[in-house]
Amino acid sequence: MKIGVCSDHAGLEYKSRTISYLLGKGYEIVNYGTDSPESCDYPDYAHALATAVEKGEVDLGIAYCGTGNGMAITLNHHRGIRAGLAWNSEIGRLVKEHNNANVLVMPARFISWRMAQSIIRTWLNTPFAGGRHQRRIDKIPL
Ligand code: RB5
Numbered sequence: 857m858k859i860g861v862c863s864d865h866a867g868l869e870y871k872s873r874t875i876s877y878l879l880g881k882g883y884e885i886v887n888y889g890t891d892s893p894e895s896c897d898y899p900d901y902a903h904a905l906a907t908a909v910e911k912g913e914v915d916l917g918i919a920y921c922g923t924g925n926g927m928a929i930t931l932n933h934h935r936g937i938r939a940g941l942a943w944n945s946e947i948g949r950l951v952k953e954h955n956n957a958n959v960l961v962m963p964a965r966f967i968s969w970r971m972a973q974s975i976i977r978t979w980l981n982t983p984f985a986g987g988r989h990q991r992r993i994d995k996i997p998l
Pocket of ligand 1: 864866867898921922923924925926927
């Protein structure tokens with residue numbers, strides 16, 4: 857499985873750790889930046905990741921910014937993206953099981969790295985439940 861990752865400066869450290877963590881688990885990773893600690897604009901990286909997921913260049917995405925909101929708001933402007941914000945493992949499970957999020961977004965300034973790892977692990981290992989949740993997802997596009 858190929859996973860795309862992105863962050864702004866606030867999420868850079870957790871993005872770098874995510875790359876090592878997932879490479880160690882045998883995932884293929886594509887990094888859409890940023891790769892600098894300089895202050896930057898999260899939409900530049902969110903759009904790059906979203907486009908890659910929509911084109912099927914990667915199977916899933918993981919994004920970080922300070923609160924997670926800038927990334928989630930931008931990613932969800934893309935029709936093919938369901939970006940879900942998670943700050944604990946239970947939400948990480950539900951964002952896949954109920955919302956089938958194809959991009960996981962985390963608030964790097966508000967969770968520990970240990971928590972981020974647990975959220976990633978849970979989200980990747982949880983299957984989408986389908987059924988009534990698919991019906992609800994089908995009603996999202998305008
Ligand atoms: C950067 O300071 C911060 O605004 C950004 O990382 C994010 O939290 C925006 O939603």
